Every structure is written in C-alpha cells, then in structure tokens.
Amino acid sequence: MATMAGMKASLAKHNQHPVAYAGMTTVGSAAIPVLLACLFVLVPLISSCGERGHVKPMGPQETRARAILRPKVSFSEASLEEMIEYFQTWTKDVELEKGVDGRFNIVPLDDAPGITINIDRKDITLHEALRICVAQAGMIVTYRDEAALVHKPDHLPQIVEVGSLLMARAKAIVLPQVDFDGATVAEAAGYFQTKSTELDPSHQGINIVIKPGLEKAKPITLYLKRIPLSEALYLAALQANVKLESEGNSLVLSPK
Secondary structure (H helix, E strand, O other): OOOHHHHHHHHHHHOOOOEOHHHOEOOOHHHHHHHHHHHHHHHHHHHHHHHHOOOOOOOHHHHHHHHOEEEEEEEEEEOHHHHHHHHHHHHHHHHHHOOOOOOOOEEEOOOOOOOOEEEEEEEEEHHHHHHHHHHHOOOEEEEOOOOEEEEOOOOOOOOOOOOOHHHHHHHHOEEEEEEEEEEOHHHHHHHHHHHHHHHOOOOOOOEEEEOOOOOOOOOEEEEEEEEEHHHHHHHHHHHHOOEEEEEOOEEEEEOO
C-alpha cells in the first residue's frame, strides 16, 4: 500500500505540469480569455447555420402543385401568357375530374416580351414543369396560399401588408371567380367593391379608394378561382405595382 508521504509526493509531482491525470489538461488562467473569445465567435456561427438550415413548410398551393402529376407536358415556342394559360387549363381539367371547377391560380408579375418557352417531359408535376418553363423566361416562382407568383428574381413580390379588421372582413368574402384581361386599377377596384357588397352577408361591402396618380399603373390580367377578396386585392396590387393600405374604414390603392 502507498504511504501517505508517497501520495503527497505524487500529487506534488502532478501539480508541477499543465497536463494532468488521465490525459486531462489543466488550463491556466491566461488561457481563459482565449477560450471566451472562441466561444464569442463560434456561438453566433452555429446559430446562423441552424437558421439557414431551417426549412420553411410548404403552403397549400405549393403542396398542390407538387401533387398534380401529368403523364406528358409538351409545347414549343409558347409565350409566357400562353404557357400560363396552358397550365391553368390543364389544372382545370384535373379539378373537373374531381368534380370541382377550378384552375390553379398563376399570377405573372413581370412581362417577358420576345421570350419563347419549350418543354417536352413525361411524368412531371405541375411544380417541376412550371419551374422549368419560367426559368426559360429568366423568372422564378414564389408561392402564396392562394396563387403561384411568376416574377423576375430581383423583383421581390412585396407591397405594404395590410393587417386590419377591414382586411379580416375582406378575407371572409370569397369570390367565385376573378377574370381581368388588361383591367385598369379603377376597373378592378370597382369590381371588387361591387362583389364585396353582393357577397357580404351584411351587404356592407368593402370601401375601396383610388388615390390620384394610378392612371398609368400596369394593367391587371388575372384569372382566379375561389379566392378571398383580401388575396385578390393583394394580387391585383402586386401586378399593378401599387400600394395597398388600410386607412380608417377604407382599403386604399395608391402609387408607390
């Protein structure tokens, strides 16, 4: 058995070196600031990596687009407008097979003059076919709950978000169909206001105000099915490139 004097001598020997028993390192007080500095750098990096790795859940339109499958998609030399009409007609046929009359809502926010689109693929989903086609026009697809937006990568689909009781009322009013072909902002707003009065159970409708300066706003071409008035207004404002705001008891469309 080891004597008490031998144990003391062994402990004293270990205390003379920075490397201690069982491979553990005894860190001197001078190394503590270095470790703290490393943690200060590494913790934000680890956190940001976690945020970048977070996958945003798919909304209903993207989920639907990935579920609609077609045995073959083939067309050539189509314009952006013809391509969108093709996909909307295709999805309408798919919905009719289920006993529902509805198209997949696709809203172009940018034009692509002179661009032609070609595709010849088998067993392809709507999501993949749409992605391939819009890429040929130098565009991307951004999904909202009620529609797929087709736009240039540097044209982020953002307008002033309206969070108000008035927009909550507008969300509860569902339009069976919206069919605009080059409508002005004033024409679209008039249609929305009339329909909101017809479909509102209280028949109060939604008051929509047009501010001066929208005479030269981009024309609105939309074909939408079963869509809340709030979303239809939002998409019309996006396409016309105007602001949508809430002021008092009115929803207001005005120049950016």
